[in-house]
Amino acid sequence: MGQKAKVLVIDDDPDILDTTRLLLESRGYEVLTASGPEEGTRCLEEGRPDVVVLDIMMPHGTEGFNWLSKLRHHKDPQLRDIPVIVLSSIHEKTGFRFHEGEADETGEYLPAQAFIDKPIDPDLLASKIEAVLNRS
Amino acid sequence: MTEEQVHGAGGAPSAPNSELTLSQIELIERIGWLISLRWVAFVGVVSTILIVREVFVCDLPWTKLLIAASTIPVYNAICLVLWRRVQRLHPERVGRSSTVLANVQISLDLVVLGALIHLSGGLENLFGFYFVFHMVIASILLSRRAAFGQATLAVGIFWLIAIGEYRGWLPHYVSPVGIGNPNLYKDPIQVFAACWVMTTSLYISVYFATSITARLREREQEVMTLSKQLQQTAENLRTAYEKLAETEKMKSRYLRKVAHELRSPLAAIESLLRVVAEGLHGEVPEGVLNTISRARARTHELLALVRDLLALAALKEAPADSAPRCTCDFKTILEHVISVIKPQAESRGIHIETHVSWDTPCVLGNPEQFEELLTNLLSNAVKYSYDGGKVEVRLARSGDFLRLEVADQGIGIDEAEQSRIFEEFYRSKDAREFTPEGTGLGLSIVKTIVDSHGGAILLESKKGAGTKFTVLLPAAETAEES
Numbered sequence: 099m100g101q102k103a104k105v106l107v108i109d110d111d112p113d114i115l116d117t118t119r120l121l122l123e124s125r126g127y128e129v130l131t132a133s134g135p136e137e138g139t140r141c142l143e144e145g146r147p148d149v150v151v152l153d154i155m156m157p158h159g160t161e162g163f164n165w166l167s168k169l170r171h172h173k174d175p176q177l178r179d180i181p182v183i184v185l186s187s188i189h190e191k192t193g194f195r196f197h198e199g200e201a202d203e204t205g206e207y208l209p210a211q212a213f214i215d216k217p218i219d220p221d222l223l224a225s226k227i228e229a230v231l232n233r234s
Numbered sequence: 235m236t237e238e239q240v241h242g243a244g245g246a247p248s249a250p251n252s253e254l255t256l257s258q259i260e261l262i263e264r265i266g267w268l269i270s271l272r273w274v275a276f277v278g279v280v281s282t283i284l285i286v287r288e289v290f291v292c293d294l295p296w297t298k299l300l301i302a303a304s305t306i307p308v309y310n311a312i313c314l315v316l317w318r319r320v321q322r323l324h325p326e327r328v329g330r331s332s333t334v335l336a337n338v339q340i341s342l343d344l345v346v347l348g349a350l351i352h353l354s355g356g357l358e359n360l361f362g363f364y365f366v367f368h369m370v371i372a373s374i375l376l377s378r379r380a381a382f383g384q385a386t387l388a389v390g391i392f393w394l395i396a397i398g399e400y401r402g403w404l405p406h407y408v409s410p411v412g413i414g415n416p417n418l419y420k421d422p423i424q425v426f427a428a429c430w431v432m433t434t435s436l437y438i439s440v441y442f443a444t445s446i447t448a449r450l451r452e453r454e455q456e457v458m459t460l461s462k463q464l465q466q467t468a469e470n471l472r473t474a475y476e477k478l479a480e481t482e483k484m485k486s487r488y489l490r491k492v493a494h495e496l497r498s499p500l501a502a503i504e505s506l507l508r509v510v511a512e513g514l515h516g517e518v519p520e521g522v523l524n525t526i527s528r529a530r531a532r533t534h535e536l537l538a539l540v541r542d543l544l545a546l547a548a549l550k551e552a553p554a555d556s557a558p559r560c561t562c563d564f565k566t567i568l569e570h571v572i573s574v575i576k577p578q579a580e581s582r583g584i585h586i587e588t589h590v591s592w593d594t595p596c597v598l599g600n601p602e603q604f605e606e607l608l609t610n611l612l613s614n615a616v617k618y619s620y621d622g623g624k625v626e627v628r629l630a631r632s633g634d635f636l637r638l639e640v641a642d643q644g645i646g647i648d649e650a651e652q653s654r655i656f657e658e659f660y661r662s663k664d665a666r667e668f669t670p671e672g673t674g675l676g677l678s679i680v681k682t683i684v685d686s687h688g689g690a691i692l693l694e695s696k697k698g699a700g701t702k703f704t705v706l707l708p709a710a711e712t713a714e715e716s
Contacts, residue, residue, distance in 0.1 A: 111498060117505035120514045216501035217537065220508070 102126040103231055106147035108138035108165070109185065114216070118151065121220035127227070135165040142169070142177060149227050152210070153185040170209045181230035183223070184213040257451060258329045261375050265332050268339060268375070269314050276306040279350065286354075290410035295353055302349040309342050333376070340372050340384050348391035355409020356399045357419050357428045365392065365432065366439050373443030385440045389433045396425050483551055490547035493540045500540060504533045535671065542675035545606060546658070549682045561596045561710045562604055564629055564636060571608040572627070575616060583622040586612070591630035595709035603683045610676040611640040611703055617669060618644040618701070634709050635689070641702035647695040655693070656681040664697065680705075 105127050109115045112133065119129040130145045132138040142150065150169075154162030162184070172178040211230040214223055283299050286292075313335060320331040347368065351359045365388045372384040398404035399419040408416045418424045507530045510518060518526070572586055579586050597604070615625040619642045628639040647655060651662045659674040666672075680703075684691045689707040 111502055113502035113506055114498075117502070117509045120509050121505070121512070124512060124514050216497065217504035217508075217533075218501075 102128065103148035103227060104128040104130065104145065105149050105151060105227060106130045106132065106138065106141050106145060107151045108132045108135070108141075108162075109151075109153035110134060111153070114153070114218070118218055118220075118223075121218070122223070125220060125224050127224070135161050138165060139168075142180075143174075146177070147180070149230060150180055150182045151185055151214075151223070151227075152182055166209060181211040182209070183226055183230060184210040185216060185218070255329075257377070258332065261332045261336055262328055264375055265317055265335060268336065268371070269310055269317070272306060272310045272339075272343070276303065276310070279303045279306065286410060292408065292410035294407050294410070299350065299353045302346060302353060305346055309339075313339055333380075336375050337380055337384070340368060340376070341387055343368055344384065344388050344391055348388075348395060352395045352399070352404060353407060356395050356404075356406055357425065358409040358416065360409075362392065362432060363435075365436055369436050369439040370443050373440050374447050378440075378444040378448065381440045381444050382437070385436045388436050392432045393429050396429050400425050486547040486551040490544055490551065493543040493547065497537070497540045497544070500533055500537050504530060504537065507533065538671075539673045539675070542673045542679060546675055546679050546682065549603070549679065549686065559599050560601065561598055562601045563596055564604065564608075564638065565590050565594060567601060567604050568608055568627065568629060571605060571612055574609070575612050578613075579616045579619075579625065582616070582619075584616055584619050584625060585623075586616070586625045586627065589626070589628045589630075591628075593631040594629045595631050595636050595711070597636050597687070597707045598710040599687045599707070603686075607680050607683045607705070608638075610680050611638075611705070614676055615640050615642040615644070615701070617672065618642060618665060620644060631709065632706060634711075635706040636709055638705040638707070639702060640705075641700060643700040646697040646699050646701055647693070648697045649695075652693055652695060656691075 102125075105122055107115060107118050107122070107129060108131075109118070110133055115131045115133060119131050122129045130141045130147055132141045138150075138152075141147070152162050152166060154166075166182060166184075169180070169182070170178060212226045214226055280300070280303050283296065283303060287294070287296055317331075317335060320327055320335075324331070344365070347361075347364055351362055351364075354361070368388065369381070369385055372381040376384065395404065396419070399406045400422065406419050418428070507526050509515065511523060511526045511530065568588065568590070572588065576586060612625065612627065619625060623643045626639070626641045628637070628641075630637050645664050645668050647662050648664060654660050655662060656677050658678045661672055661674040681691055684705055684707070687707050689705060692704040692706075693701070694704070695701040
């Protein structure tokens with residue numbers, strides 16, 4: 099396998115952030131971390147990662163959704179289309195349904211390419227990263 | 235309830251309809267009936283007079299008789315007009331007015347009856363016993379005191395006729411259908427005897443009739459009170475049920491919040507332990523690694539519990555019809571679930587065999603919940619199978635239902651425990667001994683999902699020989715129709 103991808107992880111939990119970074123780095127990825135939406139945007143624009151791992155539920159509610167929604171309207175087309183892996187399965191609480199891929203007929207669609215449940219299985223996350231990068 | 239309250243005698247205060255006593259309500263209903271009955275009585279009286287005049291050769295004051303009879307429609311019409319007027323213009327007074335009107339009507343009836351009897355034979359006239367009918371009507375409609383008052387009036391009229399005719403104050407007319415002795419009115423002993431019989435008959439009639447009526451009213455009142463109590467109880471039960479349902483929802487919300495809050499730190503702990511276990515902070519001695527691996531296993535147990543609690547709370551909190559529903563192909567969901575569970579089954583040499591019938595119908599429902607249902611049933615089947623065992627999954631149509639069977643050859647469930655396995659947190663003794671892994675919530679989740687989709691779940695199991703769960707879910711076309 100050639101050069102591993104650059105991954106941006108956005109999560110408000112510092113432990114999750116640190117461990118995800120360590121686990122991904124141990125698997126050869128370059129990892130950027132951000133503990134909130136604003137820092138996430140800055141890292142995104144400055145670091146230009148290949149993929150984003152985004153925690154959808156942050157302390158003030160569904161900031162992850164807003165962040166994702168704004169990302170899809172970013173002026174930079176390269177950043178706008180960046181693959182996103184959503185962290186944690188919160189569809190029960192928010193009413194949103196996750197779809198890996200296209201929106202379905204219900205229109206309940208989160209503009210993300212994959213999702214992964216907490217606690218993160220780093221091997222599963224790595225395989226999802228590879229899958230979304232290959233797809234894009 | 236006292237007699238006065240039940241009967242609401244002549245002095246009952248005017249009250250809105252909702253505060254009327256039972257007897258007043260009945261009296262209001264009966265005033266119209268009494269007026270109608272009097273029209274019939276008038277026709278009967280006039281017909282009788284005319285028939286008697288034609289059939290019997292006798293000398294009775296026919297004109298006076300007809301004049302007396304003709305007063306009946308006159309006061310009846312006045313009563314009718316007055317009653318309608320009260321009902322229309324003063325509905326708040328109907329209670330009191332009905333009492334007054336009934337008393338006046340019955341009194342007038344007695345006077346007219348007295349006149350008719352006097353004009354057609356006096357004491358000899360057998361129609362004298364018609365006073366009794368009036369007493370019965372008075373006893374039913376009026377208070378006991380008023381009924382005895384009417385009896386006294388009737389007795390007074392009868393005595394007046396008897397003494398008046400005896401003393402010659404009133405003329406005596408010979409009845410063509412009398413009791414036989416046309417000179418009865420002249421014999422003081424006979425006159426006294428006839429008056430005594432009539433007096434006692436009327437008072438006794440009133441006594442019996444009012445006693446029976448009072449008793450019936452009491453029973454009626456009891457039934458009414460009971461019925462009101464029953465309504466109140468039903469209302470209380472409904473309120474209690476609503477409160478209970480709300481409490482249950484609050485409990486689920488609370489549970490979900492707690493579970494959700496527990497989940498994040500648990501996930502963080504697991505990741506932290508994993509970082510150490512993977513040696514990302516340097517080499518880990520074997521003893522430490524072993525301890526960390528045990529800590530991770532316990533963390534996974536907690537995470538599984540939290541996950542099941544979240545799932546169950548979400549199912550219970552949301553109304554059955556609020557979850558998004560679509561037509562689901564069970565076969566596809568089953569394939570996905572098997573692909574997830576298969577590695578775990580194969581690691582223990584357990585073979586999963588699937589039989590999907592060509593006519594398996596689609597089911598209308600929530601695909602995530604169906605996945606949850608299949609995951610729970612299949613992972614249970616694998617978990618409680620002996621190594622090298624076999625799990626069979628069947629999908630087919632059964633009438634208007636999809637029929638799912640998940641059968642294993644595992645440890646089975648003791649018959650005594652079968653009724654409890656759908657309870658939250660319940661794990662059978664054998665299951666706990668076989669593996670510590672398990673939250674006891676899986677089958678509760680399955681049952682909740684099946685129930686919310688209008689389905690049914692059946693269990694067949696024999697200790698040591700295996701378990702089979704059969705789930706029936708309404709086929710999509712049936713569910714859509716209903």
